[in-house]
Amino acid sequence: MNITILFGTESGNSELVAEDLGAELGAHHDDVEVRDLQSFDPSELSAERFYLVICSTHGEGDLPNTAIPFAEAFDAAPPELAGVRYAMFGLGDMFYEETYSQGSEHLDRRFAERGAVRVGEYGRHDASSWDLPSDAALAWLPGVLAAASVPA
Numbered sequence: 001m002n003i004t005i006l007f008g009t010e011s012g013n014s015e016l017v018a019e020d021l022g023a024e025l026g027a028h029h030d031d032v033e034v035r036d037l038q039s040f041d042p043s044e045l046s047a048e049r050f051y052l053v054i055c056s057t058h059g060e061g062d063l064p065n066t067a068i069p070f071a072e073a074f075d076a077a078p079p080e081l082a083g084v085r086y087a088m089f090g091l092g093d094m095f096y097e098e099t100y101s102q103g104s105e106h107l108d109r110r111f112a113e114r115g116a117v118r119v120g121e122y123g124r125h126d127a128s129s130w131d132l133p134s135d136a137a138l139a140w141l142p143g144v145l146a147a148a149s150v151p152a
């Protein structure tokens with residue numbers, strides 16, 4: 001399975017998660033790439049790959065800096081995403097209550113509106129918890145791979 005891990009971050013946590021997932025998946029799959037959303041064009045999304053999207057929340061439930069150019073490009077030229085499968089992992093902080101983890105949801109909504117299908121549980125990490133973001137993501141990963149029928 002060809003896997004692309006996309007991350008949107010502002011202070012680096014999502015990038016670290018993406019790199020740790022990439023290292024884990026790279027041990028079992030030949031074609032695993034980790035890409036920052038700020039240098040990934042929406043037109044690159046393909047049904048030939050499986051996507052793990054890792055994205056934090058900033059401002060008041062907003063996208064983090066490196067996901068903003070992607071969202072703007074997406075809105076300017078919404079891609080056709082029929083056949084595209086992805087899993088979503090949002091980083092946030094329950095301290096923010098009603099905007100908890102909403103950054104990733106801005107991407108999730110865009111993907112769904114264009115016909116992509118989310119696979120597996122919607123993963124989340126709460127910065128107010130004792131868990132490290134990568135530990136939470138690595139615990140989330142096997143269920144997603146099983147749901148996507150990707151060998152672990």
Ligand SMILES: Cc1cc2nc3c(=O)[nH]c(=O)nc-3n(C[C@H](O)[C@H](O)[C@H](O)COP(=O)(O)O)c2cc1C
Pocket residue numbers: 008009010011012013014015055056057058059060061062064091092093094096099100101102127
């Ligand atoms: C200025 C600021 C605003 C934030 N706003 C929110 C928010 O509205 N909702 C939320 O769930 N988390 C919010 N967070 C928490 C971050 O999403 C969380 O710390 C996350 O782990 C950061 O990941 P990153 O380093 O990949 O950007 C905010 C953090 C900062 C510093």
